[in-house]
Amino acid sequence: MMKENNIKIIFDLSGSMNELGRRAVLRTYFAAIHKQYPDIQFWGWNKTVFPVLKVKDIVARDIVSGEALVKFLGQGKNGGVFLLVSDGIWEKGIAEDIFTAARKKILSVQIGAYAKNLMLSEAAGNSKKVWEIEDLSMLLHHLLNGMEVDCD
Numbered sequence: 001m002m003k004e005n006n007i008k009i010i011f012d013l014s015g016s017m018n019e020l021g022r023r024a025v026l027r028t029y030f031a032a033i034h035k036q037y038p039d040i041q042f043w044g045w046n047k048t049v050f051p052v053l054k055v056k057d058i059v060a061r062d063i064v065s066g067e068a069l070v071k072f073l074g075q076g077k078n079g080g081v082f083l084l085v086s087d088g089i090w091e092k093g094i095a096e097d098i099f100t101a102a103r104k105k106i107l108s109v110q111i112g113a114y115a116k117n118l119m120l121s122e123a124a125g126n127s128k129k130v131w132e133i134e135d136l137s138m139l140l141h142h143l144l145n146g147m148e149v150d151c152d
Helices: 015-036 066-074 095-101 117-123 133-144
Strands: 007-012 041-045 049-051 081-086 106-110
Touching: 007 015, 007 133, 015 041, 015 133, 041 066, 049 066, 066 095, 081 117, 081 133, 095 117, 106 117, 106 133
Parallel strands: 007 041, 007 081, 081 106
Antiparallel strands: 041 049
C-alpha cells in the first residue's frame, strides 16, 4: 500500500453532534491532529461543506445536506482519501451516494455510542469495518505510513 499524503477529514457538524459531548471530542481531535499533521485538510459538514481552519469553526447545528456532501466529494479530482467522522444520523438514502461520489476513497469513523453503524458502513461501500473515533490517530498513522488499512 502506498503512503497517503492527501487526507481530508470531514466532520459531521449537524445538531446531533452537540449531544453527549461529541462536539468537544471533535474539537480535541482537531487540535491534536492539526498540530501533529498540519497538511491534513479538515472540513465541516451540515447544510454545506466548509473548511475547518481553527477550533472555533467546529460549531454543530442544523441538519446535514447529503446533496452538499455528494457535490463536495465529486469535486475531489485530485485523489486522496476522505475520512468521514459522523454519528450516521442522516436522511435515508444518501449513504450510497456518498460512497459513489467519493470514488471508493472513503473510510467511515463512528463517533458516539448511538451512532448508526449501518449508515456509516454503507457510506464506506458496505465495508465491514467502521472505525471508532478512538482509533482515528492509529488510522491516520497507517495511511500516512503506507501501512495496510483494514477496510473489510
